[in-house]
Amino acid sequence: MPQAYRSVEITVNGLTYNRQVEPRRLLSDFLREDLDLRGTHVGCEHGICGACTVLMNGYTVRSCLMFAVQANGAEITTIEGLAKNGKLHPLQEAFWENHGLQCGFCTPGFLLSACELLERNPDPTEEEVRVGLSGNMCRCTGYQGIVESVLAAASKMKAQK
């Protein structure tokens, strides 16, 4: 049943938004529909497929399993915030170079999960990449292109440091 609206202040990709939301409004719906940031995709609405993954204060969260009110005061990064000044993030570059995507529906979630993975472990083994991405499902690639992309991005990002 509809509930009283609450005020939230959420910073998304560096811009701060003040909005009124129902307490039950999912963060994913808030991002997609209220802010019109359609790059965050919803694949299962129960926290398994990882397509809706975004970064909240630097950590991955499932935006389909959170209410927008829970993100009050937080800083969110969505796929739209990954490329800066018209330049792709090294992970985006690597996915492009290594055919790390097919339909692209799962890709935003994978990229944000991979961001967090490389932040914590800049030099992962293939096994560590596979385990690190096991919270995201892809039905097109058989994962090979994704794993290769993340490994390629890791070595490129390391070289740039």
Add this chain to the structure above:
Amino acid sequence: MKDGTATMVMTPPATKPKKKEVSGQELRKTWVGQSIKRREDPRLLTGRGTFVDDITLPNLHHAAILRSPRAHARILSYDTREAENHPGVIAVLTGEEVGQMSKPFPVGVTAAFKYYSAAVGKVRYVGEPVAVVVASDRYVAEDAMELIQVEYEPLPPIVNCEAALEADAPVLHEELGNNIGCHRLLNYGDVDQAFEEADLILKERFVFPRYSSLPLETYAVIADFDAITGMFTVHSNFMGPFSMHAVAARALDVEENKLRFIVPSDIGGSFGIKTSIYPYIVLLSLASRKAGRPVKWIEDRQEHLMASSCQTDRVAYREVAVKNDGTLLGIKSKVIENVGAYLRAPEPACTFRPIGNFVGPYKVRNVQLDAYVVMTNKCPTGPNRGYGCQQIYFEQERMMDRIAEELELDPIEVRMKNLITAEDMPYTTPTGGIYDSGDYPKAMDLVVEMSQYTKLRERQKKARAEGRLFGIGIATGVDPSVSNMGYITIALPPEFRARAGYLPKSGSAESATIQMNQRGKVSVTMGTTPQGQGHETVVTQIVADELGITPDDVVIVDEFDTAKHGWSISSGTYASRFASVGTSAAVLAARKLKGKIIHLAAALLSVPEEDLIIQEGKVFAKDNPEKNITVKRVAGTAHWNHELLPDDVEAGLQARAVFRFPANVAPDPQDRVNSSNTYGFMVEIAVVEVDPDSGKVNILDWFSVHDAGTIINPKIVEGQIYGGALHGIGGALFEELAYDDDGQFLTGSFMHYVCPTAVEAPKLTIGHICSPSPLTLLGSKGAGESSSETAPAAIAGAVADALGPLGIRINELPLNPKRVWTLIHESKTP
């Protein structure tokens, strides 16, 4: 064909195209064969793709669908008043109204039963739509949905397809009197004689489960009815075949041109599953009609798992007649195909799509197929990656292993003994398929070499001596691509097809439109409804080669609109058709455009057309290179200066081409049909070890050799093989759409329907041979389904080989830990 074959083991392909080289009179092809970066990726990597749920319209409202909690029940009453009075609700549409506002969907069988987009009178599976709520937003629609009261009278359910054939089984569609949607007994060659001549006859019963390649993006529809014009406009992630557009139009009772389908540039995977969205297109169109405004419906994951589509589950009895040397003489196959509650078009294609390649790569000439297509209280089925092939190759390859076991031959040897060879090509199968090219023994040799098969067997010996359960599985298959629309009519008896007034069906076509602007740059419009296969990239490569330009000079738009695009019944991306028919349409359109450039240049240069060539952006006289004009100048003239155009030259520079295959004919009176157009080949070797304590199957190695003819973008093909293989592996090891005996659906979430993640996905060693298709303009064949057809058989073979010493046979999938553990423990219990 032999001369045309080449072998390569795939090495990581160059990510950047080679520098363009010019040799002799003609531009050397440089872009086809390169793994250029995909043109689709920048938008998808930055969250700027256009999927259906990203589209919004003025006054858009949202729908939620109330679904049946019961597998089989009569609907006694609806009470929608409270829902209708709920704030924000615009309309509630019940199944009863659906029955009044629409007609049953047509389907290509003679059995007369009624299938509507929502339950009318009775529900026949858990999840069947019962009512639709249209409201201001989805949250409100779901709130109101819970306020609808439906009273049911339970009826006995039936979910097992063999039991559904029994005389006392509950009947789903009373008007039929039984549960048989279609039955055909097909005979090719002389099966009786084959079985008389046999030294050995083997018979097995096989069970193949229901699973789905399950796209990550669910079904999505925006329907908008215009009451003044009677026009329905529908945005959806429908993927074709567009023969289903005609089916939807019949249900809505409108002419096809009053039902406009629009498909955006991006579909979040489909693998065949989104063909079967069309009943929801009809349902939401009716909801829009009742609500008087555009309505969006985004399916949720539970809805998708229980009530979208999936492949059939089936029980098959297969009998083979064999000589002592391993020669396969004949096959008798009885199939009971479970299509769920309603036999829904394009079913029963699951049974008949692979009819031309029923014998796979083997020379056997005598085949009997006794096919029952049965309706039960499960979700209706439809195309799923591999469509019908994973089932027959599972049965076929398990039997090849049984023959090897019985005759004490190596499984590779038995297969080699029976393979169709390169000298036999083109090869007409007993069921009417015409294999266009291939060298199956050569592919087999390559996989044996790549896998170091002899050493694998030594490894196995050692492992067995240590008490480990180590197995090697082999599976081959012929990969059909580009369906001939006529195959589906095998579901009808020849007498029916011979009736006066019956319109025979055949064909498969695709179109492409190309335009060169006034500065010589090119735009191509395709309407192939891709779902991640990289069509924009592939067409870019093709057009760049054909016109001697670079990919940067080409822009591709691949979106579909029935009101704008040149299309036909067979349009869409399904049955691995793009690499054969879509590429050929692009080549044809580019060549047409090139012809127009030359034609105009000939007039402008006063040189005969046949003396002109296009090279490096210029049109030259072959013998007098001084005589030339830039393509840009020709294009500029065509657009800007019509004064110089000869009378027979159109203004502007554009061309549209439609490509179709020559050998597309309707089935003959003996039920033979060339059901597809190009036929690739694949062979897998899977190496597994089974953990006896947990029953878990660990994949140690996987070798996969393919023949998809000319490869246009190796990385794209590799991605298709990886994806296809993992669908087959997922189906063989983890994924099952399961029901209990009451027809309750047990796997309504990803906690229950277990999909492989990166951890479970094996690394493949992929090899290719290349037997170019003589039928396609670049020699390419489809590769989109490939390993999804053979991987389940390879897993089954490997697990059977691992468990062979325990006396265990594998005739049923999935081989999840529970089943494998149970098999092992039952084998140990005396």
